[in-house]
Structure formats: C-alpha cells, structure tokens
Amino acid sequence: DAIVVLENISTHLERGEKPTEAAVHGTSEVGISVIASTLTMLCVFLPLTMVSGMAGIMFKQLGWIVSIIMIISTTAALTLVPMLCSRMLSNKPKNGKLHRAIFDNVEKFLNKISDGYAKIIGWCMNHRKTVIFSGLAIFVAVLVLLGPGVKSEYFPHSDEGRLTVSIELPVGTEQTVTGEFAKNFAARIKSEIPEIQVLQYRFGQASTDNVWGSMQSNGSYIISMNINLGSMEDRERSSSEIADIIRKDLREYPEVKKGTVSEGMGGVGGAASITLEIYGYDFDETDRVAKEIQGKMLDNENFTQVVLSRDDYTPEYQVDFDRTKLALNGLNSTTAAAAFSAAMNGSVGSYYREEGDEYNIRVIYDKKFRSSTQDIENIIVYTPAGKAVRIKDLGTVVEAKVPPTIERKNRERYITVTGIVATGHALSEAVAATNAIIKTTEIPNNITTDISGDFEDQQSMFLNLVVLMVLIIILVYMVMASQFESFMSPFVIMFSVPFAFTGVILGLWATNTALGVMAMIGIIILLGIVVKNGIVLIDYTILMRERGMSVIDASVTAARSRLRPILMTTLTTVLGMVPMAVGRGEGSELWRSLGMTVCWGLTISTLVTLVLIPTIYCSLATAQERRKAKKLAQTKG
Template sequence: GGGGSNLEVKVFGYDFDQTNKISEELTQFLKTQTGFKDISVSRDKDKAEIQIIPDRNKLSQLGLNTSILASSVRNRILGYTASKYKEDGTEYDIIVKYDDNYLTTVKDIENMSIIGPRGNIVKLKDIAQIKQMFTTPNVEHENKIRVNKIVTTLQGRDLGSAVDIINQHIKTMNMPKNIFVEVGGAAKDMQDSFKDIAMLFVLIILLVYIVMASQFESLREPFIIMFSVPFAVTGVFLSLFITGTTLNLISGIAIVMLVGIVVKNSIVLIDFTNILRNRGMSISKAITASGKSRLRPILMTSLTTILGMFPLALSTGEGATMWQPMGIAMIGGMVFSLIISLILVPVIYSLFGNSRIKRIRKNIRKNI
C-alpha cells in the first residue's frame, strides 16, 4: 500500500551544481504530481558566509597570532562574559560585545579594532583579508559518493506506481554522465523484500514437492498436486484486483503461506483415489468415487480457513489496513484453489493415468 510510505530519490555525483540542479528539477516535478506530500531535500541551499583569512606575517610583526585574532573577533560579534551581576538571589551574566547596529556590513567587520598584547590597536582589514563566500552547509555520502536525497511521503498513491512515475521522468531528463539517480527509501526496502519472498516461494515449493514425493513414493503424483499452486496465486491477484488492494509485503507473505495450505485439498483427493485404484477400480470410477467421498471434508476444511480470514479482510479498526491484504489474498487463493482441486486436478490425474496405462499396454504388446 502507499499511504504514509516514505520514498527517497537519491542523486549521486561529486559536482554540487549539477546534483543541485537535478535535485531541483526532480523536486519541481514531484510537486506537480498527485500523491506526493511533504517533499524535502536533504542538502540545504548554499549559504553566504564571511571568511577571515589572516596575514600571518603581519600578525607576527604586531605580536599577534591566529588564536588572539579568532577570540577577538568572536568576542566582538558574539560577546564576552566580563562579569556577573547578582540581584535578589538571581545571577546575571554581563556580556560585552559590539552593538548589532555596527555589524550590518562587511565594512563594519573590516573596521573592527583588534588590540594586541603590546596595547597596539590595529584594524582587522590591515591584518586579514575578508571574503564573502557561498558554501554548502552539509554534505552526505553513501558508498563514498556524495548524495543529495529528495524525501517525500506518499498519500493516496501506491509505492509501485510512484516509482514508475519517477523512473519514467528520469529517462526524459538530460542526465550528465557523472550523475546517476536511484530510488530508495521504502521503495528499495520493498524491492529487497519481494526478492526475499520470491526466493522463499521457490524454496517452499521445492520442499513441499520433496515431502510429497517421499510420502507418495512417486514424482508424478506430487507434480499433479502442485498444479493447484499457480491457480491459487492467480486467485490472489484477482482478489487484490477486484478489491483495489495493492500487492505488498503482507500479501506476498500470504502467497507463501498458501503454498502449504492449497495442496492439502489435492493431497486428500489424490490419496483416496490411489486407495481406490489399489482396490481394483478403474481410473474414471476411482476419481468419481473419491470426488463424492472427499467433497465434504475438502469443503469443510477450506470453508473454515476462508471464513476465518473474513474478519481480517473486513476489519476497519486501528492497523487494519496493514493486515487486510493478507486476509483478501488468503480468501482469493483458497476459493480459486478449491475450485481447481475439485475440477482440474482430477482431470490432470486422469490424463496422466490414461497415458501411463497406454504405455504399459504398448510395452506388453512389444514383449508379446
């Protein structure tokens, strides 16, 4: 989901002017798009400052040094606590400093009087050079590269569409060769989480298949049962689409959970079909009989899970929006897999069984 998620657009590069220009362009673009709120840039704009560069030769001739010069300038601008004043038990600092009215221009600073250790008075401009500069107040680094971050909060827009809009705009920008842009924050976390979930999904499918293969002592029947998994995932996507819910980390966890749940119905059906086959029934009769016999327990177990998820899917309390996708995904996946277990899995079992019988008969004819 997108409400309240933070999104970072990172502009990497060593050139301040270029990265500031790209950051400003991206900031203005985000301000024109809906769903992006509280847009801020991590790097402050350049600030004007006055630098005092002392002439060390002149300082030494007058018996001064940089420490005396620095403390003299600081005391005249910020003030020096000369003494303390007590009244009615309260103590007040007596601060001596230049009047702010006499510190309004660079000339005022240049004409500031500095008293040396010999009692000699000299103007600041005679012993130092005063320069007006523009400096960047803060510089962030990531992986040893300068970075400027544009941070925004998403409201009424999901994370996926926000990333797509930004990436599409980045492609249209005239990007210098030494500058590159990366989308981070919650978007980066989401991508990493989905990669982990995808890997976990594949691992669980393999583990479930291995467990069923060891129990059925066959590679064919677990393969038939696993057909219910992709259709369960289809049911998840359909339910999320119908309800207007986005695919996020919570619904991704629900997909992983469904792998172990949806194969249960097919296992019950295939296992009983095998028992009937071993008793001498034909494939078609065994499938029909197992369907009639196992319909009720399959419906009962599936409906209990589906109904148990309804409070989670329909809840409106505090924090409900976070867990709703799990309930919706579980219901959609279970409903779809229930239909597939009762219709498609028996059909696939019949096809595999008939093809196996044909191969056996063919081998018998060859031997004869």
Template sequence: VDKQIADPLKRVPGVGAVVYVGGRERQINVHFDREAIEAYHLSVQQIRNVLVAENLNLPVGTAKIGRNELQIRVAGRYRDAAEIANTVIGSNGDALVRLRDVATVTDAFEEPQEWARSGKLPAVALIIQKQSGANTVNVIEAIKECLKTIKTEVPADIEIHEILDNSDHIYAMINSLTESAVVGGILVIVVCFLFLRRFRTSLVVTLAIPFSIIVAFIGLFIMGYTINVISLMSLAIAVGMVVDDAIVVLENIVRHVDDGMSPRLAAVEGTSEVGMAVAASTLTIVAVFAPLLLVKGIAGIIFGQLAFMILITILASLFISLTLTPMAASRLLRSRDQRKLNPVFVWSERLLNEIEAGYSHVLEWGLRHRKIVLSLIIIVFIGSLALIPLVGTEFFPEVDSGEVEVVLEMAQGTRVEITAGTTEEMLKAVNAIPEMEASYALAGQTKKGFLTALGFEEGTNIGRIGGRLIDKKERSRHAKEIASELREQVTKLPGVEKFSASAVSAIQKAFLGGGRPISIEILGHDIEMTNEVAAKIQRIVESTPGAVDVAVSRKRPRPEVRIFLDRDKAASLGLNVALVADALRTNYYGFDDTKFREAGDDFDIELRLKKDQRETIREIGETPITTLTGQTIKLRNVASVRETFGPVEIDRKNRTRVTKVQAGVQGRVLGDVVRDIREKMTSLDLPPGVSIEWGGEVEEQRKAFRDLTLLLILGIVLVYMVMAGEFEDFVDPFIIMFSVPFAFAGVIWAFVATATPLNLMSFIGVIMLMGIVVKNAIVLVDYTKQLRAGGMTLNEAVVTGGKTRLRPVLMTSLTTIFGMVPLALSRGEGSEIWNALGITVIGGLSVSGLVTLILVPLMYSLVHRGKAK
C-alpha cells in the first residue's frame, strides 16, 4: 500500500497528506519465551545487544592493493528471518544457544492497533488531504487520474474504490446553481416579454443580462476568484436584478415614443428623466452589499465573494442601462406611426390599462380615506410582529449531501479487537440501509497519531462508521432521517458509552469544522465541581426535546497498571528506575532499534515477550530485571504492581480548565432547542469559581448574527444617506423608508408559511431586501416630484405618478421575484443553502412591493399636504 498506492498519491500536485488506516506494517517478530531465557541463564538485555551487534554493515577502512584503493566493509546485515533465528546469543556448556532456542522468529506483521472495512471486506482506508489553498476539484481530478494508473499496477485481487469524494458534491452544487441561474434568467425574460409584448423592446432589456454577467466574470478573474459555489450563487441571485434599471429606463423611453416622440429623442429624454433615480436606486444596493466585504470570521468567508460578485454585476447593469439600453432603444424601437399593432398586443394593452385605472381608483380612494388605509396597514404590520415567536433560528442550513457517519466510543482502555467487533456490528446496520451506496468502518489508534493530526478523534476504544448514500433525487429520505435510524441502532450495541450519528455535509465541515451544534462550556479549576455541574447540565440537555447524542467531553481516566518501585531495595541490588522501565518496555512494548533491510526498504526487527506471557497482571511482576552487575532480579522483589487509573485528560480555554457538554440537534431548529436549555439552566446554582459559556455553532451563530445585525443597521443608514443625497432633503427618504418595515413583515410571513428558520443565508436575504425594496419607491417618489415641479397639484401628482410608474414597479418586482423562484424551489445538491435566501427575498419583496404602491404615495401626500405646489 505504501509503495504502490500511497507514495504515488503523495506526489500528486496539491496533495498535502495521505494517511492510511487498517494496514499492517511488515516486520520481523522475535517473540521470546521468558522461561526459556531463564533456563539458559540469559537475559533480554543480552539478546538485544547481540541483535544490534550482529546486524551491521560497516565500513572499516581502506586497503591499497596494486593501482586501486579498496574500501573494506564488514557485511553483517541479516538477509532473512532464518538467519536471524540462527544467531548465537550465548552458550550452555559446550553447546551454542541460538535465538531460535528461546524465541519464535517470523517474517510477519506488527500486532494490529487499527482496523478498517469497506462494505463487508477487510480494507485499508486512505484519507487524502489537499494542501491549503489548492483547488479541491483540480486536486481530486489529478488524484483520479493517478488512481487509474495505480489500478493497472496493483495485483488483480486488490480493488480500489472511492467511498467519499468531495468533488461530487461540488459538481452537483455547481450544476444545481447553474440550472437555477439559467431558469431564473429565462423566467426574467418571460416576465419582460409579457409586459412589453414586443420582441425588439424585450431584446433591449434582456441585453443587460449577458453583458452584466460578462463583466462579472471579468471581475471574477481579475480578483483571482474561481468559478465556485459562491460565485455561481451570487450570479443566480443577481440575474433577476440586472434588468431592473434597464426596465425603468426603457419603459420611460417607450412611454415617450408612444406619446409621439421619435425613438432617438425619446432615448435621450427618457434616460435623462430617470437617470438620477436609477443611479440612486442602484446605489442603495451597493450600500447594503459593500459592508459585507468587511465582515470577518465564517460569515466573511462565505459572503465576501458573494457581495463582490453582486456589486460588480449590479454596477455593470447600471452602466449598461444608462448607455447600451438607450442606444439600442434608439436603433431598435419604431415610432408610433411605423408600428403595426397585433390583436394580442391591443388586448393585453387594454388589460394593463384597466389595471392602471383600477390602481388609480384605489389610490384616489386611499387619499380620501387615509386614516382607514393607514390603520389597516398598521394592524397588518403589528400582526406580523406577533408571528415572530413562530420563527426559529439556526446557524447554517442543514445540507443533505448524501453522507452519514456514526462515531462510537467504548470505555477507556478497551482493546481494539473489542472495539472493532462492535464497530463491525454497526457496519452491518449501515449496510442494511436500502439507500446506502458505499460504506466504511475504522477503529483503533494509528501508530503515529495521523488521524488526530487531521482533526479526527482516535483511540483503541473509538470506532467510526459511515457511508455514501445514493443520489438525492433517487431516495425519499433525507440524510438526517437515515442518521436518526442509525442512532436507534447504535443504542442497541452493548458497551458503547458515547456516540454521535450525523449527516454533516462536506461544505459544513469546510466552513464549520464539523463541530457539534451545541457546546456548553463549564470553566473552573476544581475538577470535581466542574464534573458535577457538567452532569447536571447533561441531564438538562438530555431532557430537552430535539437534543441528541448528548455527551460530556471530559474523558474518564484510562485504566492502567502502575509500578511502584522500592527505591532502597532496588538501590541495594544495583537497580534504578531507568533499568526497570527499560526492561518492562522491551517486554511489553518491544525493542525495534535494529532494522532488516530488503530491496532498499527497512523493516523493524521487534524483540518482545511472547503474547501469551503478557496477558495477566501477575506476569508483569515476573519480569526479570538485569542489574548493573549482571544479576537477574524479578520485578515483584523490588516493586509492587497495582491496577489503577491514569491522569484525567484536561482541556483548557484561556488557561482555565474546561469541560464541555455537547449535543446534536434533530427534529427541531437549533435556536428553539437552545432557548429551552437556557430556560432550564436558569435554576442551576453554580459553585464558587465555576462559570458557564456557550460554544459550538451556538456561539458562532451569536457572533455572526451580531455582525450581520450591525451590517443591517449600517445598510439602512447608508441607504437613507444615498437617498438624502439624491433628493437633497431628509423628508422624502424618510417616506421611502416606510417600505422597509413591510419587507420584514413579508419575510416573517414567508418564514412561517414555509417553516424556514432564520440563518446565515436568510439573514443575507434580509440585508439584500433593504436595498431592493426602496428601489421602486425611489423611482415612484422621484417621478411624483417631477410632476409637482411641472405644475400638478399634490393629489393629482401622486395619482398620476403612481399610475405611470405602476408598470415598471411591477416589472422590476416580478423580475426579481421570478429570478429568485428557482433558488427558492431548487431541490438539487446543496439547495438547502440557497432555498432560505430565495424564500426571504420573495416573501419580503412581494409584501413590500404591494404596500409600496399604496403606503408610499399616501405618506407622500400626508407629509407634503401643507406645502405649496
């Protein structure tokens, strides 16, 4: 495995480490019989010294013979196990004593401390980790190419299978997002055509989509970003917004053309009329996304690139709407006299005119009955606030990427054979899952702790079982439901003290480290006190619905055998601690300071007490110790051997001892479970010197939500400042901001209706809405001000402005909403991530869009009714 598989994989560009579990290293086992050694009056130390002295290949000088200077070398290295067994280690009278007389010498393998299975077969599991900064997909593709070559070179009876492959998830998510972006773009084009109903006009608007995306990709490569899940998600989000500015500009141009103006003049006049309003409305989007570039931590990693991509795309769409759109309109639009009106256009135009007339009547009635309308709107808003307790919270959406894993922990000190047996029973349960495509199981402790270095918990008492499920579209159950079934199975296994069953995805592991959702940290110096508090909290968490796999992080002491040396007696016999420890280590751990070399490879020669003589406590006391004078003493004569427990493993946080109560979440959202736990913990009396802190996803959620809340407030302030600069006063922006609260109301309704919790992704949707919902109100108020400046009365300007701007408001709202529909309804790989964002924007924009058409005109008339025309 090492030479033919691991070494070639280590040479693949981008591979950082290759760790394998389950294989056994070849070595020469020299297992001696204690009784035989004693019978020949030998010592283990003698055998050690002989093996080291005999297994040498040493240069000893040179000889000048004739014209040559020749190197003199003593070639004494062992050539095979038989030669080692034939080594003379002493004498018994006239007879030579050979190693085979006191030991069994075999060319075999080391004793197993680790175990692995794939499906139902013994296996060697290779875990490959990429280098930091390397592209995951590129590295995995290179690994697969390397494996193709390896498979042709290994023996025919060895099978190589990929069990878990992160690139599969990444490709599936990219395909899902690409599909959502394409479908969203098509829906946006359809909405534009339904309103414009002319091919040329629709073409002018939809030109903004490809040109904006091209600019976005240019920015992507300039900044050194790759085409990944985040960049594609940002494009899928932006596809419905890139036509907003073009719609407003083009609709105004078309209106002038319909009034008899030439397309060329209409392009100039129409663009100049709405140019500042369009720029201001786009800058509100910039105002809410720009601060995301400053976020640190996990939220910054996720949303930094997303914010950059959306900003580039939206700014590109603004530039296009003020340049390409009027230019294309002047060329492609026909004057009123040149157009031929088909019956469908005439019918649809009549329908839209009736909608505009109906909206005018509603607006006129509302202006006459402001108190009634405003009272109803306030009642609706307060009713929305009453639904807030029904909205749950979580840190990150639960993603079904088709992986499940069970980690079980036996009692400290459990032999690997026992752990492997229990792990194998759990593997049978995993293989019995109908949706399981491939499975694996690992148990034990790697020789050099490689799994620990990679962030996995390991030990002779720990087993890890998992697998890959069939494609999401081919199964009816979510991965977390299958994990729940496995949780029930593991509770039936005897001897399991702790376990966790989860469906954590690769993307969650990447961003969150695969940690536990709930982690309650108990800090204090006194171990007994903190253990007592941890036990109480464990009972509280276990009694809370939705909390699963509850466990305390502090491990129980490991059972051990401790040797207590009688120093005075040992000193009188010429012994010390070092001699005793050295003898015991050779007997029980083994001595391997000399190597067997074959074909350029070195293998350990392990000298160790035979297995059946090191399986009882009594045998330890019978260990012979050789004194400095060569005398042999039994250990029991100078020391006592006792069974006891080792020191407790202590974790620290900020130099303070800490133990954690950790749990997963199943069937409820994280926020609700944590709320119930907090309520129960209020009655907990903490001893002096003991404190409690929250960690895990709960703490990450708190920090992320705190930062995003500050960004939300900052975004609202920046949006207000942008509008104040556009309107050159503080009153009209205040009026426009009335549309913001109803975006929140729409979000709450959407969350309750779809059972969507507030998480990182939906929070970003809320921040997005702050810039989106005011766009329509800006265009509406700006045009109303123009009409008033032209001499209209206040109410006449309000009604006319609303009626004139109804179509672009509906179009921009619907294009954004329909652009988000594929994100909200997607069921592909990783769709849980962007579903929440799509639902948030759709809910908020639907409600605020409708309210904007009524509330903003009413508030404008109310605030300005005392002013002159």
C-alpha cells in the first residue's frame, strides 16, 4: 500500500506539483484502491480467526497478526507516508553524478518496459476476443492437462530427528529373553547408524503401582525404543532414510511378530500413513482379508511399513462347564468359574502390615500344579455341602486362542491395516494404491472396508478450507462492489483468481510438490493478494474515464501508469516468499509449499492479468457504453 501511494506522489512531483499538493492529490487518487485492497486482505485473514478444528488451532494466530498488521500498514500508508513525502521530497531534486550514473539507466530501462507494455495493451484493445480466448485456453489447458497429475498430501513431512521403535516378540516370551534381544538390537543399530545421539529402550511388564506404564503397551514380550538423531543440519541422511534402515533390520528377525518405526513426536509433520479399517464379525475372515491386504501393500512401492492392529492371539485354557453336572453338585457356572479363577490367578486371603505399609497375601495354586491340561482338570472345587469335586467332573478343559482385545467402532468389530507412506511418494498415491489392492482382493459380502487415518483428516481439512475459500471469494467481491459502487468492475478484477490457481498448479507440477494443507493456506492468501493488482489497475482506469478519456485510451494510460507499482508490490511479495519456498533449514519442510504456492500463483497471475484485466474491462465497458447509447437513441426516437 505504501508503495502505491509513494509511487503516485512521485508521479505528481515529476509533473511539477509542490510537495504538499502532490501528497494530497496523489494520496486521494489511490486512496480508494488502497482501502479496497486492504479490506480484501481482511476478508481473507479475518475468517481464519473463526475457523474451528485443526485449521483453527494452527492458523488463528496467523489470521489475527496479519489482520492487525494490514490495518496499521494501511493507516500509515494513507497518513504517515503522505506527510513524510510532503516534508522530505521535492519536485526539483538535486541528484549527484553517482545517482545519475546508476538510476538514469534504470529509469530508461523501466520507461522502455512501460512503453512496450503500453504497446502490448494497445494491440490487445484491438484484438480483444483473441486475448480473452487465449487466456481462457491457457487456464483450461493447465487445469485439464496438469491438474489431474498434481499429487496431494495432508501435511508435508518434516525431519524432527526423533524416532520411536516398537517391537513385539511372540506372546509369552520370557522377560530375560526380551531383554537380551533388546540389548543386541540396540547395539546393532548403534553400530549401523552413527547419527544416533541418544537411544533409550524399555521392556517388560509394568507393575501395578506404575500408572503411566500401565497406560501404555507393555508386557514381557514388548520392547519400546526412543531414538534422538539430533538436528538435520548436522547429518547427511534424513530421519526417513534412517527409519527405513531400522525397518529393514527388523524384517531380518523371524522372531519379531510386529515391528513399527514412527517418525517425529506424534504431531503434524510425521510420516504420512494410510489406515484401512476392515469391519466384520468373524475373526477368521477379517484376519484372512487383513493379512492378504497387508502382504499386497508390503509388495507395493508406495509403502515402507504395514502393520495390523490385532495382536497375536493369546493362548488360554477354557473350561466348558456342563450345566447338568453343575446342578447335580449344587453349583452354577458363576461359583464354579470363581473357584477356578481363584486357583489359577489367586485370591487375596489376608493382609500383612509392617511399619504402616500393607501387603496383600495372595493364595494361589503352585505353578507346577497349574501348568498343563491335566493339572487344571484336577483342580478341586468345593460344593455348598463341602464335597470336593474336580474340574474334569464338572466340564471339559480345552486350549484356545483369543485376540487380546476386540476393537470396535460404531459398535462393529473391526481390524485396521496401517501403512506408512514411503519416502518420495505422496498420500494420494498411497490411497490410489490401496483402492487398487482392495479391488483385487476377494472380500466376502459381510465384510466392509473404509480408508481413514491421515486421508480422512486430509479430506475433512480440505473440505473446511474449500468452504472457507468460497466464502472469502464472496466477501471479497462484496467488498469491492461496495467500494466501486458497481458490479462490473469487481467482476473483471475477480478474473485474477482463476489464474492464481493456474500458477499454483504449474508450480506444484514443476517442483513435484504435493498439494497439502499448507499449500491450501497459500491459495487462501493468494485470494487477497492477486486482486490487489486488479483493484489498482481498474480504479485508475475509472479515474481516467472520469477525466474525459475514452475506454481504450483510459485502459492504455492506466496500464502504463500502474505497471510500475504493480510490479514493485508483486516483486516485494515474491522475493519475501522466496526464502520460505527454497528454505533448507530445520523445520523448513512445513512452510516450503506455502511459500512456493504464493510465489508461483502471484507471479503467473500478475503476468496474465496485466494483459487480461484491461482487455476484459475494455470489452465489458465498451459493450456497456453501446447499450447506454442504444437506450438513449431509443428514448430520443
């Protein structure tokens, strides 16, 4: 805004006006366009402060900060800048030899660009249909040819230098064996990965007093590792490459039933994942389908790790009581089961107190009397009459395997297949691969599937952001219509928006970047930025028409006069975003797509709309004047 005001004041000074007069006239000429452009920016960023969900949590502060800065910046541009110009600038500046040697050539170069641009606009005024249809053809071609090839993601993957490894050995593995395996595996990856700065691991069953440990997955067969790789700037290999090395090592151990390697700290920026939910009541059928899909996903290049949510089945002894035999002995299934449980798991018979501490005295069968089916069959249950009856006289003891947990969602049993997206592949590619795998898998009619995980979160976020974009476009149009007191001028300016999308698609395709949430935020920012150039251009064109110029002359004059401030504002924005778009430091991955989106979208939109906006305005304004002239002639007739 300050650039537009300052450039217009400088133009009046070059015409010989006094500094005070130049400041007043120059500011008044562009004041409406500056206010309108600021209001359009507020229409973009203020709605971000009202968004709910994850988008609201992430971008609410951005919306408030930019809105406040824009209000202060516009106030300064319309008050402080004109005052400083009236005091510090002169209509007859005294320039030294060095200044002339440098800036005279720059001025000549800029004048040549302005003259050439004016000639282009003059040609466009006489070939309006050709220009408009060419612009439409460019938009459609990019949308149709390149649009379908753009990949999508949730959040960009960032290297946080943290890995979490979870290893599950066969159920029932003794704790000493688990500890030995953890020690050997930790030593192996330390020797293979010198980037490891800190490696911590834990294993075993949490005690009843360890509340935090009990809340996590634990057991005598489970190992958990936390690995710190340090800053990405201090190592050559990324955390994804190191994670793949650990995954490869885990696959070499046949005793590892499940091994997962997670990147990051569990927030945004970790490795993308696909979760396939398989719904069905029958355990055998859902297990078969899940394992078949798991195998196909592991063979697919889009996935580097695929795990099932259902753990190995736990072996257990079950007693199938005969109700007739129970009734003959004066027992029921509840009392018999309680007696059997007390023998196997023990029961608290009394307490031992010492120095204020109390300890449970648990009475349980000795291990050697409860280690086989025969031992369990010989467990004694006492009837109400005091008669001793063995379990084998009351029912049948069988060995069975059951899932450790039964997962349910919406009151339906289900199992999940979770695949980590491989480095170099996007979430959309993994989703397409998963759908293709589902089509080639024989799935019974009583089993249904659904893709969730990051894909579900992405779809929800994208839907919210698309709705926000539509509301922003409507608000921007309404604001411009109220400022220009016309529906036609804002309609012309809104043609800048489609070519912002054209630039974004070109940028995503050229840089092989996936469209994610951060890129969507960049598009939302573009909705406010790209219309600013059109506002400045159309507002000055209207001013020239009010001063008596024809539509064509006003369009050419405004285009030539406003070229310099439009290029200056575009360059300052693009150059300010370039460091973000090409950043390579720690955490830069998260913001790179936002910077790239703004740079490409604003550049392409500016280049196209500098030609297209004046041409469309000239066409519509000329048609409007013809209709007015025709109505006037009919009225006089």
